Amino acid sequence: MSQQWDVIVVGMGAMGSAAVWHLARRGKRVLGIEQFSRGHDRGSSHGGSRIIRFAYFEHSDYVPLLQRSDMLWKEIEKRSGEKLVHRCGVLYGGVHSSEVIAGVKHSSQLHGIPIESINPAQIGSRFPAFAKCSEPIEEFLFEPNAGFVRPERAICAMLDDAQRNGAVLREGQAVQEWRERGEGVEVTAGGVTHLAHELLLCPGAWTQELAQAINVPLVNTRQVIGWITPSEPTRGDSQVMPAFFIERENKVPMYGVPMASDQGSPSGIKVGFHGDGQECFADSIDRVVRRDEMTAIEAAFARAAPGVAGAVTASSVCMYTNTPDGHFIIDRIPGCQRTTIACGFCGHGFKFAPVVGEILADLAETGETKLPADFLRLKRLMRD
Ligand SMILES: Cc1cc2nc3c(=O)[nH]c(=O)nc-3n(C[C@H](O)[C@H](O)[C@H](O)COP(=O)(O)OP(=O)(O)OC[C@H]3O[C@@H](n4cnc5c(N)ncnc54)[C@H](O)[C@@H]3O)c2cc1C
Known part of the structure; x- marks a missing residue:
């Protein structure tokens, strides 16, 4: 043949x-x-953005792959002449023993990835959006080299x-x-x-x-994202606000990406929940976002980042494909x-x-x- x-x-x-x-x-x-x-x-x-981070809480075995990927992202940017990766940093928040906080510290120590620990009492002077965060956060960690890419x-x-x-x-x-x-x-x-x-x-x-x-039993889930327009738009900008990944009490974590002027997708702070999507099938997924789903995003975001709370002004539906x-x-x-x-x-x-x-x-x-x-x-x- x-x-x-x-x-x-x-x-x-x-x-x-x-x-x-x-x-x-x-x-x-x-x-x-x-x-x-x-x-x-x-x-x-x-959806305009995907978080990039290196102190990987999911498993430290991913870190060498992330480091190689980072070199390749730079090469893609060079060859295309386009800025694709924005290094605004990523802020993690949670209790000391949580998967996120313990996992980020473990990968950071093992692979020498710079992170900074921030006492919740001091977060307002560093990142005002998260002052008065009402999630039960014992520690914030900030990874300065992280950020987001334009998918x-x-x-x-x-x-x-x-x-x-x-x-x-x-x-x-x-x-x-x-x-x-x-x-x-x-x-x-x-x-x-x-x-x-x-x-x-x-x-x-x-x-x-x-x-x-x-x-292998793979499960697709329907993931809803919302773009929040903060009451003072400049305070949600990537110049002053990092991407974030925040644990919540008895609920799946919330993540977000700050506004960026050249985003080419809805403007606002992009917010979603990591892991609570309903099972779905790729060809029959419901792509309409309900009002109660937007309200849940607004409420969770207002608890985590009251300094930039606002209304969901755009939304989208996406899919995870999950392994066991x-x-x-x-x-x-x-x-x-x-x-x-x-x-x-x-x-x-x-x-x-x-x-x-x-x-x-x-x-x-x-x-x-x-x-x-x-x-x-x-x-x-x-x-x-
Ligand atoms: C809301 C949301 C937020 C996320 N946030 C992050 C994040 O912050 N950071 C991060 O690293 N990751 C994030 N992810 C995960 C990441 O986006 C996915 O893991 C990744 O995009 C999966 O890529 P893929 O190539 O497997 O799938 P896709 O990019 O969906 O590509 C699969 C392609 O195959 C095509 N295809 C399928 N069947 C056929 C066929 N029979 N013939 C021809 N074409 C076909 C499809 O049309 C599709 O284009 C997020 C995902 C979602 C949904």
Whole structure:
């Protein structure tokens, strides 16, 4: 069978666009297929901002990958000539023993990542928005090198550069079917069957539809975000306010990203809850945000950051794809020789996109990677 492509990448959201970018720059004949258009708002990679941080509370094993990703973000910015990462810092708040506070300190100590501890009694003089915070916070931590990245623009920057390096991209085409056959892989989209040596699947919330063979129970959840317009707009600006991740009593944490003038998405402080979304399916998710959901965001934000409280003036719905243990999946699909999947990014994957793309490109090229990503392999989760 003659192969048209070295590698086909299915799904050009965060991870797929990064894989296409790396492969094209390595001189591979790469075809990227996306069912919608680049930077679309129907998956998991829209909403104008994604927090980037390094003292990783989810697990310190992620830190070397984050450090590599940071270098790659800088390279993407350089090649595109566009500012994608804004280092306004991230403020964490919680009780000493919480997953967030204990986890940030652990990763910071292990990997020498600068963080600053701030006594809650002093937070007002440092970050006035959080003075009089009424969550039960025992300690604030501030990570100055952290911040946020622009997801839609980052995806477009990677895909534009991939095209400049010879990648062929098909947008508005859904892959209906794929299978390994002989020495290659067949992928059918838009009535055409493409042949490749290797296949990378990066389908986000559509993983269950495209890759049942991974045999892991993934759950998509509907995540609502709101943009708060503070009563004094300048006080919510990234010049004076950091991104934040605040634990709440008996509730999931809340996160937020300050306003930035060149955002290109709704203006205001973007606020959401990390982890309490309702289960949903990618093609039937309810994309209408209810008034009570906006009220919940306003009330929680007013408790955490009374200095910039205000009303939700824009909102959006997005999806997490959750694995049973909250960690990503990057691996060959069981029973396959030439097909690799990256999925289950559990609401914290965007900051890793460039390094995930690099791991995927390595796996497609040689079947292995030197990057320390073994802890993300499927074997830890597989059902009998
Ligand atoms: C509200 C919210 C806030 C978040 N905040 C952060 C944060 O602050 N920091 C952070 O690091 N992460 C954050 N995340 C998580 C991060 O955005 C995701 O982990 C990441 O975007 C997932 O990327 P992906 O490539 O797996 O999915 P996507 O970017 O959704 O890409 C999957 C793509 O595959 C395409 N596709 C699927 N099936 C097919 C098919 N059959 N044919 C063709 N194309 C197909 C889809 O259309 C889609 O474009 C957040 C997520 C949400 C929802």
